[in-house]
Structure formats: structure tokens, C-alpha cells
Amino acid sequence: MRINKLEFMMVLAILLLSGLPASAVTEAGEVMRQEKKNPGATLFVTNDITNIGSITADETSSDEGDEAIDFSANEMINDDETQIITARGNVEVLYNGMRMTTDKIVYDQNADTLTAIGNVKMYTADGAVIDSDLVSLSDNMSVGAMNNVKVLMRDKSHVTADYFVKKNNHTKVMRNATYTACDICEGKSPLWHISAKKVQHQEDDKNVYYNHALVYFKYVPFFYTPFLTHPDPTVKRRSGLLAPTIGSSNYLGAYFQPRFFWAVDDQTNVLFAPIYSSKKDFVWAGSFSHYFYNSFINVSGSYLEDKSGKNDSLSKHRPKHRGNIFADGLTDINENWRVLYNLKYVSDYIYLKDMDLQYQDDAWLVSDVKFERFSGRDYASIEAYYYKILSYNLHQRNVRQFDALDKRKPIVAPLIEAEFYSDPLQWGSYLKNDFSTASVYHQNGAQTQRVTSINAWELPLTTSFGDKYRFVTSLKSDAYYVNRYQYSNPQTYTGTTARFFPQAGVEWHLPFVRATSTSRQIVEPVIVGVVSPDGGNKVEKIPNEDSENVYLDDTNVLDLDRYAGYDRNDTGSRVSYGLRWNSYGNFFGRTSAFIAQSFERNRNASFIQGLDNQDATHFSDLVGRINASPNKYLDLNYRFRLDKNNLNAKYSELGANIGPALLKLNVSYIFLQGNTHYIDRYSERKELYTSLSSEITENWKVSIYNLEDLTKQRRGRLEHGGSVTYDDECFTWDLTFRKLNTSNPNLDNDYEFGLTFYLKTVGGFGS
Numbered sequence: 174m175r176i177n178k179l180e181f182m183m184v185l186a187i188l189l190l191s192g193l194p195a196s197a198v199t200e201a202g203e204v205m206r207q208e209k210k211n212p213g214a215t216l217f218v219t220n221d222i223t224n225i226g227s228i229t230a231d232e233t234s235s236d237e238g239d240e241a242i243d244f245s246a247n248e249m250i251n252d253d254e255t256q257i258i259t260a261r262g263n264v265e266v267l268y269n270g271m272r273m274t275t276d277k278i279v280y281d282q283n284a285d286t287l288t289a290i291g292n293v294k295m296y297t298a299d300g301a302v303i304d305s306d307l308v309s310l311s312d313n314m315s316v317g318a319m320n321n322v323k324v325l326m327r328d329k330s331h332v333t334a335d336y337f338v339k340k341n342n343h344t345k346v347m348r349n350a351t352y353t354a355c356d357i358c359e360g361k362s363p364l365w366h367i368s369a370k371k372v373q374h375q376e377d378d379k380n381v382y383y384n385h386a387l388v389y390f391k392y393v394p395f396f397y398t399p400f401l402t403h404p405d406p407t408v409k410r411r412s413g414l415l416a417p418t419i420g421s422s423n424y425l426g427a428y429f430q431p432r433f434f435w436a437v438d439d440q441t442n443v444l445f446a447p448i449y450s451s452k453k454d455f456v457w458a459g460s461f462s463h464y465f466y467n468s469f470i471n472v473s474g475s476y477l478e479d480k481s482g483k484n485d486s487l488s489k490h491r492p493k494h495r496g497n498i499f500a501d502g503l504t505d506i507n508e509n510w511r512v513l514y515n516l517k518y519v520s521d522y523i524y525l526k527d528m529d530l531q532y533q534d535d536a537w538l539v540s541d542v543k544f545e546r547f548s549g550r551d552y553a554s555i556e557a558y559y560y561k562i563l564s565y566n567l568h569q570r571n572v573r574q575f576d577a578l579d580k581r582k583p584i585v586a587p588l589i590e591a592e593f594y595s596d597p598l599q600w601g602s603y604l605k606n607d608f609s610t611a612s613v614y615h616q617n618g619a620q621t622q623r624v625t626s627i628n629a630w631e632l633p634l635t636t637s638f639g640d641k642y643r644f645v646t647s648l649k650s651d652a653y654y655v656n657r658y659q660y661s662n663p664q665t666y667t668g669t670t671a672r673f674f675p676q677a678g679v680e681w682h683l684p685f686v687r688a689t690s691t692s693r694q695i696v697e698p699v700i701v702g703v704v705s706p707d708g709g710n711k712v713e714k715i716p717n718e719d720s721e722n723v724y725l726d727d728t729n730v731l732d733l734d735r736y737a738g739y740d741r742n743d744t745g746s747r748v749s750y751g752l753r754w755n756s757y758g759n760f761f762g763r764t765s766a767f768i769a770q771s772f773e774r775n776r777n778a779s780f781i782q783g784l785d786n787q788d789a790t791h792f793s794d795l796v797g798r799i800n801a802s803p804n805k806y807l808d809l810n811y812r813f814r815l816d817k818n819n820l821n822a823k824y825s826e827l828g829a830n831i832g833p834a835l836l837k838l839n840v841s842y843i844f845l846q847g848n849t850h851y852i853d854r855y856s857e858r859k860e861l862y863t864s865l866s867s868e869i870t871e872n873w874k875v876s877i878y879n880l881e882d883l884t885k886q887r888r889g890r891l892e893h894g895g896s897v898t899y900d901d902e903c904f905t906w907d908l909t910f911r912k913l914n915t916s917n918p919n920l921d922n923d924y925e926f927g928l929t930f931y932l933k934t935v936g937g938f939g940s
Contacts, residue, residue, distance in 0.1 A: 244267075256282040257280065261276060261278070262277075264276065275289040275291060285311060305322050331353050333351045355904070365390050365391075381402065381404070382400070385397075411436055414434075418432070422529060424452065425451070430448045433445045453477055471500065476494075479494075537562055538560070541557065551593045554589070579616070585613050592605070605630075613718050621658070622655075625651050627647055631645050639683060645678045652671045653669065660714075674742045678703040706744065710779050718740050720738040730770070768795060770793055792817045794817045795817060809827075812826040824845055827843075837866050840861075872899055876895055892914065912924045
């Protein structure tokens with residue numbers, strides 16, 4: 174057992190302080206009785222006994238499964254007249270993974286008592302060490318006692334007691350017991366400890382009872398309870414009350430949330446956690462979990478009746494009946510098929526923020542169900558998606574756009590995808606077949622049905638010179654039915670259409686390695702050539718449902734198809750080229766860099782049109798990344814997209830950690846040039862995050878941070894704060910503060926403070 178539970182973890186010491194297992198000591202007594210019956214063993218004194226022997230169950234008992242007991246001592250005396258057997262001098266007992274050493278053991282066969290005297294030390298199978306002056310066992314070894322008990326647990330926590338007794342009615346009692354998880358140095362008191370006048374463990378009901386328990390900090394009383402009971406550590410789960418939650422928010426006011434856990438059976442849990450609030454009265458809340466042999470399900474939710482009326486500008490968006498339900502689960506149907514589901518419902522877009530619940534910062538709440546099949550290298554899935562818009566910031570900034578997105582929110586059902594790979598063919602080539610179909614229904618009546626098939630042949634090849642090739646040819650076939658698709662206002666299109674898109678590509682790269690005694694550098698040029706027809710996307714008849722977020726970056730510049738989905742084909746022929754450099758060694762440490770660009774034969778290629786590239790030329794912008802860790806005081810990551818004409822940044826993302834633990838600077842910067850062209854429209858983003866932290870000592874750490882919006886339209890501080898933390902082997906204390914300059918309805922642009930105390934292995938509390 175390991176101390177890892179609850180309020181006053183001394184219960185584990187109680188379980189361990191039962192001394193030698195009763196079966197082990199009974200076996201020892203039986204061995205000694207056998208010696209008494211042995212002729213010539215009426216009285217003997219033996220010196221320098223290093224090992225009396227390993228006595229097995231066959232020699233001492235007929236019970237199956239009994240473990241062997243090893244016993245050794247420097248001297249052993251068997252007095253036939255008094256029927257007392259005495260072992261002394263480096264006495265050692267080994268039994269079932271436990272080891273006990275002592276100065277002297279006395280076994281009285283008439284009274285059936287065994288006493289270990291002087292420097293008793295027990296090493297348990299789970300790593301605990303028990304010290305005592307005196308251990309006494311009697312009544313067929315079912316009753317035992319210890320004096321001046323000290324226990325060092327496996328997790329380095331400590332238990333002490335003046336007296337410990339194990340009664341024959343399955344009860345263990347400790348008197349004047351203490352517990353701490355702190356290191357105990359000679360002459361110094363622990364930072365905190367828990368003491369109780371009496372601790373009692375009932376084996377029958379598996380409960381632990383405390384009388385007059387006190388928590389001390391440096392021997393100053395901090396918390397007191399006259400009586401406490403809880404399950405012992407052998408109980409994994411049991412119905413009962415959990416620690417309540419107390420808090421306050423703008424919407425609920427002051428609130429109190431008790432929590433009752435119901436262990437229905439070994440596979441089923443129910444948590445009932447209603448909320449009593451000053452502004453909204455009663456809120457129902459809870460969760461349910463059930464685990465089967467090959468599946469599980471989790472359900473949580475809440476409900477309230479909002480009777481507050483229309484008190485502010487947001488009240489009209491809050492219906493009278495409000496709530497949420499979240500459910501997720503997984504079922505393995507057989508060895509190939511499984512089903513996963515993640516279902517989310519919320520009554521209105523602002524409810525999760527009002528209640529401070531999960532997903533409150535998501536722009537969309539997404540529910541999905543997925544059937545998956547795995548078979549060798551082949552994969553198939555059948556999926557369905559439902560969306561609900563939640564973006565509070567968008568609603569505050571642009572209600573019209575929020576409502577427009579809400580009316581266009583899609584339902585995707587079904588989305589079917591399958592991938593099939595052939596066995597290796599000539600020269601190691603293989604065939605790959607992709608199949609996909611999707612049906613998308615929008616709230617405003619627009620809909621799209623798509624069927625796509627991609628048949629490809631691929632050949633990976635490595636030459637004797639060391640350069641690597643990958644040859645690919647493919648044919649993509651699409652068939653669409655669309656209804657009320659609006660490509661240009663006010664015209665809409667309803668009908669069917671089909672298209673065919675062939676593509677061929679080759680990828681080449683050749684690594685050059687330069688190695689010395691202190692470093693290794695790898696330079697790798699990469700060239701990707703693609704041949705495909707121009708045009709043919711039929712954008713006036715085929716809506717773009719899955720490829721709207723078009724952006725050229727270091728992750729897709731060398732891909733044959735740079736779109737994320739199927740609705741847009743990456744038309745036009747092109748050559749993409751790049752250079753990778755990696756260095757490992759004493760001078761550069763672990764450093765890598767990558768830069769790449771594409772040359773488009775046709776300036777009107779679909780992917781280029783989708784970018785903010787109104788002055789489109791044959792060349793794309795330069796994209797790349799740098800990762801540098803030359804030493805332990807610098808860790809730098811930088812991604813970029815540079816204008817092909819003047820090398821001005823269109824996208825930059827920087828992250829850096831600089832300095833030692835004594836004073837470390839963290840910088841994070843992101844810049845994204847605004848885009849108002851063609852498909853994806855977004856405003857400029859420019860944010861700078863800085864933090865400064867210092868590990869003043871081994872235990873004390875302080876930090877401050879600031880998040881700044883650097884755009885001209887919204888220039889200003891978004892968030893700032895800091896923390897002060899103390900942490901050692903047994904105690905954590907943390908003070909945090911922050912100020913959020915946001916439009917969250919539950920924040921008043923005031924400072925928020927949090928304070929947390931945590932006693933390791935016991936628990937903690939915070940606000």
C-alpha cells in the first residue's frame with residue numbers, strides 16, 4: 174500500500190503496524206514446537222547461527238499456499254522446562270517479502286506469545302520501514318502491541334505513535350499518533366504535521382475513526398476537528414459526501430455547491446451536485462458514468478429556471494429554461510469496428526460563460542458521432558457533426574455576422590471516408606484508393622451532397638547515390654448535388670455537376686552530412702514538381718464546405734495537395750523547392766532551419782487565388798521556420814511567411830525562453846496580416862506576450878506576465894498578472910492575481926485573486 178489518500182493518512186500505518194503476519198508467526202511457533210519434539214533437543218545453546226534454514230509449508234502446515242519463513246540469529250536457546258525459546262544477536266526474520274531485525278525474540282510456547290525486544294525494525298513488502306522498542310504478539314498471534322512506533326513510508330512520509338495495539342476483534346488502535354509528509358531533520362520540526370489522540374481502524378466495516386485531530390504548522394495549531402471518519406485506503410470507492418464548492422459570480426451571486434457521490438455498483442457512478450445561489454436560487458447539476466467490459470459512457474449536465482427578468486442588455490438572450498448536457502463514450506463493437514460519440518447541447522450561446530463551464534471559450538460547440546474500422550493498413554469511418562455557434566466576442570462585436578453564421582450553421586451527416594492500400598507491387602510501388610462522401614445541410618436550406626474517389630499510384634525510391642524520390646500519379650473524380658448555392662448575390666444554383674482532376678508529382682531530396690568530433694550538420698535540398706490541369710474547380714456550381722481556411726505555410730508548401738479538404742482542387746502545375754538544415758553539437762546545440770517557395774506556372778491557380786495575393790505573380794511568398802536551442806539558456810522557435818517582393822512579414826510567430834531559472838524571460842509574439850480577399854476574410858492580429866519568472870530559492874518562485882494587443886484599432890493591454898509560489902516536499906502555497914480586459918459577462922475588469930494551500934498526500938483547499 175502507498176499513502177495517497179485523504180485527510181489524515183495515518184490509517185496506512187495502522188495497517189502496516191500489525192507486526193509480523195499472524196500466519197508467519199504461527200508458522201515460526203510451529204517450527205519451534207517441532208524442535209521440542211525432536212529427541213536430543215531438550216535444551217541447547219547454539220552460537221554463530223547464520224541461518225537456521227528456510228522452513229516451507231510442507232514441514233509446518235498442511236495449508237496450501239503458505240509462504241516459507243527464513244529465520245536466523247547469532248544464538249538460540251530452547252529451554253524445555255519453561256518452554257521458552259529465545260533467539261538473540263542479529264535476529265532476522267524473512268517472510269513473504271517482509272524482513273524484521275531485532276536484538277532479541279522470546280517465544281513462550283505455553284502462553285503462545287512472541288516478543289521482539291530492542292531495536293525492532295521491520296521492512297515491509299511495499300517499502301515502508303517500521304521502528305519500535307517492543308513488539309508483542311499473543312492469542313494465536315491475532316493480538317499485538319507496539320511501543321514507541323516510528324514509520325517511514327514508501328513515499329517518505331512519517332508516522333509516529335506512543336502505543337499501537339491490534340485487538341482480536343479486527344480492530345487496530347493508535348494512541349497519540351502523528352503524521353507528516355515533510356522531511357524530518359534532526360533538531361528541526363516538520364513544516365506541518367497532523368496529530369490525533371486516538372486513531373481506530375475497523376477491519377470489518379473498513380472505516381477509520383479519529384478523535385481530537387489537529388493540523389499543526391510549525392507546532393502552531395491550524396485546524397481542529399473533534400471527530401472524523403472516512404473509508405480506509407483499501408476502499409477504492411464508496412458512496413458519501415465530497416468536499417463542497419463555495420464561490421461567487423456576477424450571474425449566480427454567492428453560491429454553495431454540495432456534492433454527493435453514489436457508487437451504484439462496481440461499474441456505475443452518480444454525482445449529485447446541485448447549486449444554491451443568491452441570485453438564481455436552485456441549479457440542478459450532476460454527472461453519471463458507467464463502464465462496461467468493452468465500452469464506457471459519461472454524461473454531465475445542469476439546469477436552471479431563470480426568473481430574474483430583463484435586467485440588462487444580455488437578459489433578452491437568456492431564455493427562462495436554461496441548461497446543458499454533455500455526453501461522451503466509446504464502444505468496441507468487435508475487433509475491427511468501434512463507435513465514438515461526443516454529444517453537446519446548450520440552451521443558449523452565453524450559458525456556458527454564465528455558469529463557468531467547459532467549452533465556454535470555444536467559438537463553436539461541436540457534437541459528433543463516429544464509427545471507425547481498422548483492418549491492417551486499411552481504414553474507414555462514418556461520421557456525423559452538428560454545430561452551434563457560441564462566440565460571445567463575435568456577438569458583442571458584430572451581431573449581424575453572428576446571426577448570419579447561426580443561420581448558416583451546418584449539419585454534416587453522413588461523412589464517409591475510406592482508405593485502402595494494396596500489397597507492394599513491382600519496385601516497391603503500391604496503389605492507394607481513397608473514397609469519401611459527405612452530405613451537408615445548412616440552417617437556411619442550402620445543402621450539398623458530394624461523392625469523391627481518388628485512385629493513386631505511388632513509388633518510393635532510394636538510389637545508390639543516397640537521394641530519395643517519391644513518384645505519384647492520381648485521378649480524382651467528384652460528383653455533386655447542390656441546392657440553393659449562392660456564389661454571387663442574388664443568383665443561386667441548384668443542380669448536379671461532376672469533375673475529373675488528374676495529377677502527377679515527383680518529390681526529390683538529398684541529405685548531405687558533415688560530421689566532426691564535436692558536431693554534425695545535415696543540409697537537405699528538397700524539390701517537388703507537380704503537373705495538373707488549370708481550372709476545372711467549377712466554383713460557380715460547387716460550394717466550398719471544407720477548404721475555406723487557405724493559408725500557405727511551412728507545413729504545406731511542399732505538399733502535392735495544399736487544400737485541407739475535397740471541395741477545391743489544387744489546380745495548375747508548379748515547382749516547390751526548399752532547404753532544410755540541421756545541426757547537432759557543442760557550438761550550435763540542437764538547431765534547425767527550413768525555408769521554401771513555390772513557382773506557379775499559372776498565376777491564376779486556385780490556391781494562389783485563395784490567398785491574400787492580389788498582386789499575384791508566378792512566385793509564392795517565402796515560408797519557413799527556425800528552431801534553435803544552442804544551450805540550456807536559450808530555446809527559440811520562429812515561423813514566418815515573407816512577402817516575395819520586399820520580404821516584409823505577412824505572418825510571424827515567435828516563442829523564446831531566455832535565461833537561467835534564477836531569472837527567465839519568456840516572449841511570445843504573433844502577427845497575422847489582415848486578409849480581405851476572396852475566400853477567407855479576417856482582420857489583422859498582432860499580440861505580444863511577455864513573462865518574467867524567477868526561482869529565488871529552491872522553494873520560492875515568483876512570476877509576472879502581460880498580454881498586449883499591438884494592432885492600431887485595438888491597441889491596449891488584454892491581460893496581466895502574476896503569482897508567488899512556495900513548494901517543497903510536503904507543502905505547496907500559491908497566490909495568483911490577474912486582470913482580464915475582456916468582454917466576458919462575468920468579469921468587471923477588476924483584479925482576480927486566487928489562494929491555494931496543498932498538503933501533499935493529504936489534500937488542500939483554495940479560493
